[in-house]
Amino acid sequence: MQLYNTLTQQKDEFKTHTPGKVGMYTCGPTVYHFAHIGNLRSYIMEDVLEKYLRYAGYDVKRVMNITDVGHLASDADTGEDKMLKGAKREHKTVMEIAKFYTDAFFADCKKLNIKTPDVVEPATNCIPEFIHMIETLLEKGYAYQAGENIYFDTSKLKDYYVFGSHNVEDLAVGVRDSVEEDANKRNKSDFVLWFTKSKFEDQALKWDSPWGVGYPGWHIECSSISLKHLGEYCDLHCGGVDNIFPHHTNEIAQSEAYLGHAWCPQWFHVAHLNTTGGKMSKSKGEFLTVSLLEEKGYDPLAYRFFCLQSHYRKPLLFSWEALDNAVSAYTKLRSRTSALKNEGDVNEAELAPLRAAFKEAMDNDLNTSLGVTAVYDVLKANLSDAAKRTLIAEFDSVLSLNLLEPIETAAAPQDNELTAWVEERIAARLAAKKAKDYATADAIRNELSARGVTIKDTKDGTTWSL
Ligand code: AMP
Ligand code: ZN
Numbered sequence: 001m002q003l004y005n006t007l008t009q010q011k012d013e014f015k016t017h018t019p020g021k022v023g024m025y026t027c028g029p030t031v032y033h034f035a036h037i038g039n040l041r042s043y044i045m046e047d048v049l050e051k052y053l054r055y056a057g058y059d060v061k062r063v064m065n066i067t068d069v070g071h072l073a074s075d076a077d078t079g080e081d082k083m084l085k086g087a088k089r090e091h092k093t094v095m096e097i098a099k100f101y102t103d104a105f106f107a108d109c110k111k112l113n114i115k116t117p118d119v120v121e122p123a124t125n126c127i128p129e130f131i132h133m134i135e136t137l138l139e140k141g142y143a144y145q146a147g148e149n150i151y152f153d154t155s156k157l158k159d160y161y162v163f164g165s166h167n168v169e170d171l172a173v174g175v176r177d178s179v180e181e182d183a184n185k186r187n188k189s190d191f192v193l194w195f196t197k198s199k200f201e202d203q204a205l206k207w208d209s210p211w212g213v214g215y216p217g218w219h220i221e222c223s224s225i226s227l228k229h230l231g232e233y234c235d236l237h238c239g240g241v242d243n244i245f246p247h248h249t250n251e252i253a254q255s256e257a258y259l260g261h262a263w264c265p266q267w268f269h270v271a272h273l274n275t276t277g278g279k280m281s282k283s284k285g286e287f288l289t290v291s292l293l294e295e296k297g298y299d300p301l302a303y304r305f306f307c308l309q310s311h312y313r314k315p316l317l318f319s320w321e322a323l324d325n326a327v328s329a330y331t332k333l334r335s336r337t338s339a340l341k342n343e344g345d346v347n348e349a350e351l352a353p354l355r356a357a358f359k360e361a362m363d364n365d366l367n368t369s370l371g372v373t374a375v376y377d378v379l380k381a382n383l384s385d386a387a388k389r390t391l392i393a394e395f396d397s398v399l400s401l402n403l404l405e406p407i408e409t410a411a412a413p414q415d416n417e418l419t420a421w422v423e424e425r426i427a428a429r430l431a432a433k434k435a436k437d438y439a440t441a442d443a444i445r446n447e448l449s450a451r452g453v454t455i456k457d458t459k460d461g462t463t464w465s466l
Contacts (some may be wrong), residue, residue: 023234038280062225119229
């Protein structure tokens with residue numbers, strides 16, 4: 001499989017340290033608010049990657065952290081603590097906020113068919129491991145104490161900016177906070193490993209440490225949690241592109257300084273979901289959630305389909321029109337795939353070329369839109385329904401679009417006006433049928449159909465879809 005590697009800035013042949021096994025690490029959510037559908041774009045694409053590696057025969061161990069401490073408003077260690085901000089906003093404790101939004105995150109993942117990683121580890125579970133790692137970095141001379149905080153000394157590294165491709169905007173994350181520049185830092189790019197004397201007197205979660213009571217910086221958690229569960233070598237590390245700098249750059253710095261050898265050779269980054277106003281972001285306050293999509297009548301899986309239609313390395317522009325188009329294509333596709341009967345012969349030799357087309361798409365830097373095209377090609381192929389079902393079930397073990405399940409409820413958007421009108425018409429049709437006025441009932445069905453609404457009579461009543 002060829003996968004783009006942010007570290008080498010090219011597509012590399014995917015390799016692992018132990019043949020057949022993949023140690024995969026994913027940066028998890030900061031649980032101070034709901035995940036927005038931009039965050040979830042990253043998790044959907046990482047889920048497809050994990051499932052495709054399994055499909056290709058790898059034994060994958062996937063680890064994800066939950067950031068419930070230490071992530072400040074700016075990735076460059078300044079600003080307010082995000083968890084504290086969430087707790088203040090909702091008049092709850094930090095741990096209540098963490099529990100609520102962790103549960104909400106996994107509920108969203110479930111709706112999007114995102115598998116829960118094999119290991120999910122909240123940062124607050126691993127304080128002794130962080131302290132141990134920081135102590136070792138101090139012993140080895142890669143860290144220093146200043147103003148009672150512990151910092152990583154980036155000048156001790158030959159090459160701190162390992163990703164090479166930092167653009168001006170990226171670097172600005174590290175320097176734009178010069179207004180409140182931390183005078184303790186020896187170098188501008190140094191970062192906090194442990195906050196002891198912090199500006200947050202009201203920091204809710206604090207732990208004892210060799211340097212006094214305090215709490216960890218954000219970056220140390222991912223290095224430490226990866227080492228805890230995947231050992232000295234990680235095969236594949238994932239996140240959104242905003243994680244490249246400073247978060248992943250810092251993770252590499254501290255992990256390799258601690259280990260004394262190279263750590264993770266393959267870095268997978270998902271481009272952002274943008275709105276016309278720019279990157280969708282939690283801190284801006286206005287963002288779209290899975291629940292909001294559902295309230296508007298969208299099936300979360302239609303959003304998954306929308307994401308799979310684009311390449312993960314291209315920024316994806318969200319608009320309601322674009323989502324509506326995805327809904328319409330998804331609904332049509334799923335109604336065709338789920339209608340396949342389990343009938344006819346399955347001839348393995350006939351499946352091979354279609355299977356190869358799917359593999360070729362996914363082996364080429366996870367080209368999910370061609371992976372979806374492979375499903376359409378199966379539908380068009382001269383094969384029995386049973387053979388088509390076999391292939392689609394296989395591909396769907398990676399795409400996770402529930403392609404073989406009939407759509408029960410409308411997966412299409414129902415703006416309020418349309419919904420009210422459809423419901424009124426359905427009630428009128430029912431009344432006509434009760435009155436044995438079948439001509440009126442049929443006329444109403446035609447009227448609905450003319451506006452693209454299909455109705456279905458079931459034993460529990462009439463359902464409709466667009
Ligand atoms: P956070 O909860 O802020 O720590 O972010 C969780 C994940 O979502 C990280 O991997 C981010 O890189 C990623 N992310 C943040 N914003 C976006 C976006 N607009 N589109 C795609 N991924 C994003
Ligand atoms: Zn991380």
